[in-house]
Amino acid sequence: MIRVGNLDVSIARRKVYEVGVPIDLSSRALELLLMLVEANGSLVRKSDIMKAVWPDTVVEENNLYVHVAAIRKLLGDYRDMLVCVSGRGYRLNFETQSIKSSGIEEVVSTSPIRKFAPPVSNTTLFGREKALTDVRSLLQQYAVVTLVGAGGIGKTRIAVEVAHKLSRDFCDSVLFVDLAQLTEPTTVRTIVSEAMGEVETVGISGWRKHNAAMHSMLIVLDNCEHVIEAATRCVENLIATKPGVRVLVTSREPLRAQGEVVFRVEPLDIGPIGVFSDVPPLPSSVEMFLDHASCIDLRFGRDAASVRRISRICQRLDGLPLAIEIASARAAVLGIEALADAIGDRFNNLSGGHRTALPRHQTLNATFDWSYNLLDVNEQKVFRRLGVLHRPFDISDACIVAADSEMTEADIVDAICGLCSKSLLADDVTRTKREHRLLETARSYALLKLEDNGERGVTEQRCELLEYGKSHRAPRVQLNCVPPRRI
Known part of the structure; x- marks a missing residue:
């Protein structure tokens, strides 16, 4: 892999990557870029480019300019690396050197590398004082701490704040690696190696250090849920080969890695249910709403x-920070009363997150779509069918409401466990039993999916039979019995 500005170019695979993500480059532009990379900084004449890129076609030089412009656009801040030598040709203004290690050739580019410092946030963090203290304490005791919670609950925001607070403890060796844009799990290892300033050696376990003095390091791996298995392998390898490394992970489900401790991120405080006070101190969710x-x-x-x-x-938004952030922006334009009326259709009315946010964080619907699409088929079925339950439920209730001819009771139990792990079900624990529930926002989304799949009517009938059986304390089978004939 050869670094060209912000791009990684593999000549053998004939592929180009940015932050580990493959780039869809036209065949002509790719051919041109590969020629320039292989020239290793030397001039490539226009005539040679034209023969190689258009071997069987006579074209005008304007066609070449189009592909040069496309490459410069990809290079972004490094666009000046592609130099035009007037009247002669083009070259890339960088040098590479080959390093042989264990019989495997690696290529290291001297062009500038990307920065992996934690992003700076200029917004106030509400209601997370205890969480910050707890996470910092856990990182002193455990090699891997995973922040787990529903989408939009504030995992990344907490991780960023912790990273900044611990920068002095780790001698400013704090790296922030965002995996959100990765589409290939195999690139997780590559981008982590790059962040650490090390060259990844294909086929050899572990990392080879370039800076032997760097023994204490905090690595934040953000948004791991869609590459969870690759992230787990990467983290386990890290802590096995580098004892001084601490890893802070954000994900919608635990890694289940060796040495991992899970910290579940809770929604913001919403105060006692049904109590709407205007007297300070206000719940942190209300303070955040007013501030935004x-x-x-x-x-x-x-x-x-x-x-x-x-x-x-x-309270209707369950204290979910992303939902509150979007709702507060709408309230500033529509007014509180209009917003209150719009909350019932929150998935159509709550949109307009930060322009620079990930696409899945710009609307409430996109956030839940991301989580829903990561579920397997049984988990999707059970999740949307549980939307008809207004109250906390146990496993037996879930089996009655979610049952169909294709799923066994064991399948439903497995799906419930998966939904809990992936932060889509909340727990209600008492002294005698453990129950589950969908938060109101999650339940609203589940009902939409139930409607989309044409299952709402039959699932609501099952729910009505369940409630009838509970209220009459009657065995379920009696509900379908034929009534006795009158004599």
């Missing part, structure tokens, strides 16, 4: 009636 709305419109109202309405909205 005021940033959009300084005239945003903080009167007692508005604060009580905001408290009600935050």
Whole structure:
């Protein structure tokens, strides 16, 4: 792999990557880029380019300029690396050197590398003081700490804050690796190696250090759920070969890696259910709502009636930070009353997250789509069918509501366990039993999916039979019995 600015070029595979993600480059532009890379900084004449890229066709030089422009666009801040020598040809302004290690040739580029510093956040973090303290404490005791929670609950925000606070403890050796854009699990190892400033040696386990003095390091692996197995293997290899490394992971489910401890990120405080106070101290969800709305419109109202309405909205949004962030932006434009009316159809009305956010964090619907699409078929079935249950439920309730001819009871139990692991079900634990429930936002999404799959009617009938059986304390089978004939 050869580094060209922000791109990684594999001549053998004839592929180009950016942050480990394959780039869809036209065949002509790819051929041109490979020629320039193979020239190793030497000039490639226009005539040679034209013969190689268009071997059987006579074309104007304008065609060449189009592909040169495409490559420069991909290079972004490194566009000046592609140099045009007027009237003669093109060259890449970089040098490479080959290193032989264990019989395997590696190529190291001297062009600038990407930075992996934690991003800087200029927003206030509400209601996370205890979480920050707990995570920092866990990182002192365990090699791997995974922040687990539903999409939009604030895992990345907590990880970034912890990384900044621990930068001094780790002598500023704190790396932030975002895996959100990766589509190939095999590239996880590559991007982590790059972040550590090390060359990945194909076929050899472990990493070879370039800086022997770097013995203490914190690596934040953000958004691991879609490459969970590759991330797990990478993390286990890291902690096995580098005792001084600590890894902070964010994911919607645990890695289940050796040496891992799981920290479940909870929603923001919403106060007692059904109680809408306007007296300080306000719940952290309400404080966040007011802060974000005021940033959009300084005239945003903080009167007692508005604060009580905001408290009600935050409870309906389950204290989910992403939902509150989007809702507060809408409230600053529509007003509190209009927003309260729109919450019932939250998946159509709550959109417009930060422009620079990941696409799945710009609308509430996209956030849940991301999680839903990562489920297997049985987990999807059970999740959407559980949407008809308004109250906490146990495994037996779930089996009645979610049952069909294709799933056994064991399949449903496995799906329930998977949904809990992937942060789509919340637990209600009492002294005598453990029950589960869908938060209101998740339940609204499940009902939409149930409707889309044409299953709402029959699933609601099962739910009605379940409730009837509970209220009458009657065996379920009696509900379908033929009534006795009158004599």
